[in-house]
Amino acid sequence: MSHDMSEDKLPESHGSAGQHEVATHGDPFADPGLPAHEPRRTDIDERAAKRAERQVSLMFVVSMLATVGFIASYVAIDADKIVYIFPLGHVSALNFALGLTLGVALFCIGAGAVHWARTLMSDHELPAERHPIEADDEVRADVIEQFKTGAAESGFGRRKMIRNTLIGSMALVPLSGVVLLRDLGPLPEKKLQHTGWDLATPEHPLPLVNMNTNKPMKAEDIVVGSLTFAKPEGLEEDDETFQQQIAKDALMLVRIAPENIKDKDSAELGFEGILAYSKICTHVGCPISLYEQQTHHALCPCHQSTFDLADGARVIFGPAGHPLPQLKITTNEEGFLVATGDFAEPVGPSFWERS
Template identity: 80%
Template sequence: MSHDNISDDKLPDAHAASEGHGLPAVADDPFADPGLPAHEPRRTDIDERAAQRAERQVSLLFVTSMLATVGFIASYVAIKPDKLVFIFPLGHVSALNFALGMTLAVALFCIGAGAVHWARTLMSDVEMPAERHPIEADDEVRADVIQQFKTGAAESGFGRRKMIRNTMIGSMAMVPLAGVVLLRDLGPLPEKKLDHTGWIEATPTAPIRLVNMNTDEPMKAEDLAIGSLTFAKPGPSASRPNGLQDSDEDFQQAIAKDALMLVRIQPQDLKDEKSSALGFEGVLAYSKICTHVGCPISLYEQQTHHALCPCHQSTFDLSDGARVIFGPAGHPLPQLKITTDTEGYLVATQDFTVPVGPSFWERSA
């Protein structure tokens, strides 16, 4: 049945229909602000014993967080990395990882749970509606915000409830210790390992021969032409009867400190007397490791006697004690004292006088 022909005056009155069917009448403003419901105080607002009990609960959570942090550190120190435990339903898992995960989770959870419980039971829960306003606040609004902050701080009890305040500060101060302890996994402390190289076994009575990096043969001074650059490594020694070999398990670690750069310069072109005294007939032995970030130096300009690091362009004058003349390197290249043995082969009689490679905190020079 169509209603297209029904006139407007015959339509039922909306208000009357609503009233006739028991429905609420349509309000004049359907989008009116209904306002906030009446505030109902919490038990902790009216019962001081309940408030004190909530305070102890919050403090207990913060104290539990501190104990969990201590447990994290103790687990890291006491539990061996290869120890396994059976955890249902996970099966056999690393005891160390499980202990670290659980203790850190408890430490962080208790801080969060304590903060939430504090806010829900002891901080003010009075709702304060505010009209929308422009992004830029006027002086009156800013003053009101500052006052609200002060009021909120006072109502939170942060200054008055010292037990909560102290335990919260303690738990939050201790949690970062878990991260500090993990720095141990960066590796063992270097102790004096960075101060010395494989050349430390060289002495005047037991020198170590310089071996060509490419041919694996010892070298004589006449093997090096004027202006040439050759790379060398340690030969046989007490701890390495066959010298430093590519097949050695620690080859990469050792060569990162022991690698040498041999250059032969006309004696009259040498500018530094101390550097000249450490060489032999114009043959000088410098560390190949750049003193900036440890890149291997391999570029040499024979006319200027400059060695260039390809990583960041640090430039060293090998005729002047390998001093830095350009780039970010902070120290000259360490020089190795060399001479010849009874057979005329180039040998080292002592270790570098300063640590090779980049600077580090414990470096003495």
């Protein structure tokens, strides 16, 4: 039995009333239009709408309580406390509490907004043809009118419970960030004004220890043109606070022929041409490690601030704001280099309380 394929046609189909007509035979990619709008239960059942409103409000209230819990956790839980949480294992109690409460606070705001939009706000689809980016006066007026209509249909003004709880949750969440500013404190007080060399006094000088050998240093060990790094005696690398302390205590020693030292006050703080300067750049605190012995210039590798160590370590190039602080040194009866006091001024970059 033969079959004439030329007579086959695809049946025509149409979308719902008011929607685009579906194309017929020959265009499989035609716009099928929008399906017929189906009302939600909350659109036809006021009890369901009230129930959804209470659910949304409950989420916003939970968000508020979680924010309060975040603040309470930050204040009450010791930062060093460790707890066992299955399946995470041993974790910081403070970090876990902060993460959990902040996560709940943000999640409930988002979930409440989504639930509100899906159950109570208008869900009528409004298709619009593409148009030039710049709108004419009629379109702008239409957009404003649609915005007003959407605002009215959202129930923001009419559903006071949702509105008030949303405002409450949104107002409390930023407090989490405000409380975190507490991590900027407590205030440093005098901690930035002094270093580990503060333990040194003329009566009880503090020996200089070589950073590489971890041994005290003698003056004859430092030759003219050399650059050596030192730390105060008693500061060990396995100390818990070593990184914090070395960031202030790090010292660099240079030996310059006395006749080449331009700043006489700087020469008096040294010993037989050996000068001790802070290794911490006065720009942003990078460690200085590059030295040119012919010019006596020290260069910071981060932003190229250059200091003349033969002239009181004054800044001759770059963004650094002031010279490197100098440490007064001498030798003890055994010939070892020692410090007799702290730096005359704070080391490192400028800060508000800097004198």
